[in-house]
């Protein structure tokens with residue numbers, strides 16, 4: 001049961017990202033002039049719909065619907081965490097939150113880097129302490 005809730009959460013957040021990209025002008029609709037992969041299909045494929053007229057409204061509606069689903073109680077555990085700096089609650093899907101990335105050279109594989117991300121509020125971002133041995137990315 002737990003696993004299902006987690007999978008559902010990640011499915012919905014992926015959907016949300018897709019919608020967000022669409023709203024930013026990288027559409028996932030193959031018939032749209034802003035279709036994200038149209039370069040790959042250049043020769044045999046001509047987009048027909050104008051993104052602004054055909055997609056934006058439905059993307060906005062979808063976003064509201066997905067966000068409503070994601071605000072269900074059972075997703076709370078996945079959606080919210082504590083800010084690494086101020087220790088207050090943080091909404092991973094909110095636009096006040098961000099991930100600060102760190103890297104360090106991997107011990108086992110030369111030439112590779114390990115990565116870790118720390119959730120903080122954007123306003124707390126500059127106060128993230130760098131763990132010894134890691135560099136801010």
Ligand SMILES: [Zn+2]
Pocket residue numbers: 027028029032033034035050051052054055056
């Ligand atoms: Zn579109």
Ligand SMILES: [Zn+2]
Pocket residue numbers: 083084085086087088120121123124
């Ligand atoms: Zn904070």
